[in-house]
Amino acid sequence: MSEHKYQRHVEKDHAIIDGIDVSGIWNRMWEPREITDFDFTNLNKVLDLSGAESMGWCYQCAQCIGVCPVDNVGSYGPRKLYRKLQNGMDLFTHSDLWLCTTCNNCLRVCPKEVDMMKIMPAVREQAILEGNVPGELQEMLQNVAEYGNPMGESARKRIRWMKNLDEPVRDLSKEPGEVDVLWYVSDYFSYHPRGNDAAQAMVRVFNRLGIDFGILGREEKCDGDSQRLCGESGLFEELVEHNHAMFEKNPHERLVVSDPHAYNAFKNHYPELTGSEYPVQHYTQFLAEHIDQLKEMLTGRFERKVTFHDPCYLGRHNGEYEAPRTLIEAIPGIEFMEMYRCKQQGYCCGGGGGGMWLDGLTGEHTSERLSENRVREAIMVGAEVLVVCCPYEVSRFEDAVKSTDNEGALEVMDIIEIIDMCINN
Numbered sequence: 443m444s445e446h447k448y449q450r451h452v453e454k455d456h457a458i459i460d461g462i463d464v465s466g467i468w469n470r471m472w473e474p475r476e477i478t479d480f481d482f483t484n485l486n487k488v489l490d491l492s493g494a495e496s497m498g499w500c501y502q503c504a505q506c507i508g509v510c511p512v513d514n515v516g517s518y519g520p521r522k523l524y525r526k527l528q529n530g531m532d533l534f535t536h537s538d539l540w541l542c543t544t545c546n547n548c549l550r551v552c553p554k555e556v557d558m559m560k561i562m563p564a565v566r567e568q569a570i571l572e573g574n575v576p577g578e579l580q581e582m583l584q585n586v587a588e589y590g591n592p593m594g595e596s597a598r599k600r601i602r603w604m605k606n607l608d609e610p611v612r613d614l615s616k617e618p619g620e621v622d623v624l625w626y627v628s629d630y631f632s633y634h635p636r637g638n639d640a641a642q643a644m645v646r647v648f649n650r651l652g653i654d655f656g657i658l659g660r661e662e663k664c665d666g667d668s669q670r671l672c673g674e675s676g677l678f679e680e681l682v683e684h685n686h687a688m689f690e691k692n693p694h695e696r697l698v699v700s701d702p703h704a705y706n707a708f709k710n711h712y713p714e715l716t717g718s719e720y721p722v723q724h725y726t727q728f729l730a731e732h733i734d735q736l737k738e739m740l741t742g743r744f745e746r747k748v749t750f751h752d753p754c755y756l757g758r759h760n761g762e763y764e765a766p767r768t769l770i771e772a773i774p775g776i777e778f779m780e781m782y783r784c785k786q787q788g789y790c791c792g793g794g795g796g797g798m799w800l801d802g803l804t805g806e807h808t809s810e811r812l813s814e815n816r817v818r819e820a821i822m823v824g825a826e827v828l829v830v831c832c833p834y835e836v837s838r839f840e841d842a843v844k845s846t847d848n849e850g851a852l853e854v855m856d857i858i859e860i861i862d863m864c865i866n867n
C-alpha cells in the first residue's frame with residue numbers, strides 16, 4: 443500500500459464536454475482506491491479466531507461510537523477498532539485489546555451484531571497464549587488460579603467478615619446439606635472492607651425475613667466471569683467445575699448472588715459447560731419478591747436524595763432494571779432521581795471485562811476513569827447518595843469520589859446497606 447498510489451489522478455489539459463470547457467483541474471479524477479490494496483493480515487488473524495468472526499461484519503455506520511463509554515473519555519469503539527485493523531494494527535499486542543469493558547452497549551445498537559463480548563475473550567485468549575497480557579491483569583489471574591479470588595487472600599479468610607457479626611449464619615463448608623437459599627457471597631463482599639459492610643447487612647436482612655440460608659464459606663471460589671472475559675477460558679472452566687460441585691453438594695431451592703457478574707456466569711455460561719440450569723437470582727430480585735414483608739419491616743427513614751447506577755451485567759446483559767428500583771422506592775423518606783444515562787443506556791463503571799484490574803493501563807489511554815465520569819453525573823443530577831448493587835462498585839465509586847475531590851458531596855452505598863439501616867432503626 444503506497445501513499446503515492448492514492449495521490450495519483452488523471453487530468454485532461456483540454457476537455458470540452460457538452461460545449462462546456464472543463465479543462466485542467468476541473469476534470470480531475472482520482473483513480474479508484476482498491477480496498478484489496480489494504481494489508482489484511484492482522485484483520486484476518488482476528489477473523490480466523492472462533493468467536494471473533496463478527497468483527498468482519500462492521501460496515502462503519504458508527505452507531506456504536508456514541509454509546510461506547512470508553513469513547514466518552516477517549517477514542518474507542520468497534521468501528522474504530524475495525525478501521526485500525528484494516529490499516530494494519532496488531533490487536534494482539536495493542537493496548538486497545540484491554541480497554542473494552544464488555545459493557546454490551548455497542549451490541550445493543552449495532553445493526554450488524556458485531557459482538558465485542560465474544561470478540562474480546564477470543565482475541566485476549568490468543569494474546570495471553572502469546573505472552574501479551576498487562577502486568578496488573580496477570581497478577582489478578584495468578585491470584586485467582588492460586589487462591590480462588592483476585593485479591594490473593596487465603597480461602598480461610600473468606601469468612602473473616604463474619605467475625606464480629608452477632609448473627610447466625612450457616613457455613614455449609616462446616617455443616618453441609620440442604621438449605622432453602624444458597625447465598626453466593628462473592629469475592630468483594632467477602633474480602634473488601636466496604637464489601638464486608640454489605641455482606642453483614644445482607645445477613646441481618648435475611649435473618650429478619652426468616653430466610654433459611656447458607657454460604658459456601660471457605661469452599662466458595664471466584665465465579666470466573668471476569669476472568670472468562672479476560673480470555674482465561676481454562677481458568678474459567680476450573681472455577682465452574684469447583685463451584686458446580688459445591689452447588690451439587692448443598693441442595694437448594696434458590697441460588698442468590700450478591701454480584702451481577704456471578705449472576706451472569708451462573709445464568710448464561712455455567713450451563714454451557716455443566717449442562718445444568720441454576721435457580722439463580724440477584725439479591726435485588728430475591729428481595730423484590732419479598733417486598734410486602736420488607737415494607738412492613740422498613741420502619742426507619744432515609745431522608746436523602748439518591749440516584750442509582752445500573753450494573754451492566756444485571757441491566758443491559760440480563761434485562762433486570764426494575765428489581766433494584768422496586769427496593770429503592772420502598773425505602774421511606776428517600777428521594778429518588780434517575781441519571782441521564784440509565785437502564786438500557788446506563789453508563790459503565792469501568793470494572794467489567796477485566797477493567798476492575800486495569801486502571802493503570804486504561805488511565806494511560808483515557809482522560810479520566812469511567813467511574814469518575816459517572817460520579818460527576820450523579821452529582822450533576824443533585825444526588826447526595828449514589829446507590830449501587832454490584833460488589834465492584836462501592837470501592838470503584840468511593841475511589842472516584844476522592845479522586846474528583848467530591849468527598850462530602852456524594853456518598854456511595856449498596857442498596858442492602860440502606861435497607862438494613864431502615865430495618866434496624
Ligand code: SF4
Nearest residue numbers: 500503504506521552
Ligand atoms: S454499530 Fe456495528 S456496524 Fe456500525 S460501526 Fe459499530 S460495529 Fe460497525
Ligand code: SF4
Nearest residue numbers: 510542543545546548
Ligand atoms: S462493549 Fe462497551 S466498552 Fe466495549 S466497545 Fe462496546 S460499548 Fe465500548
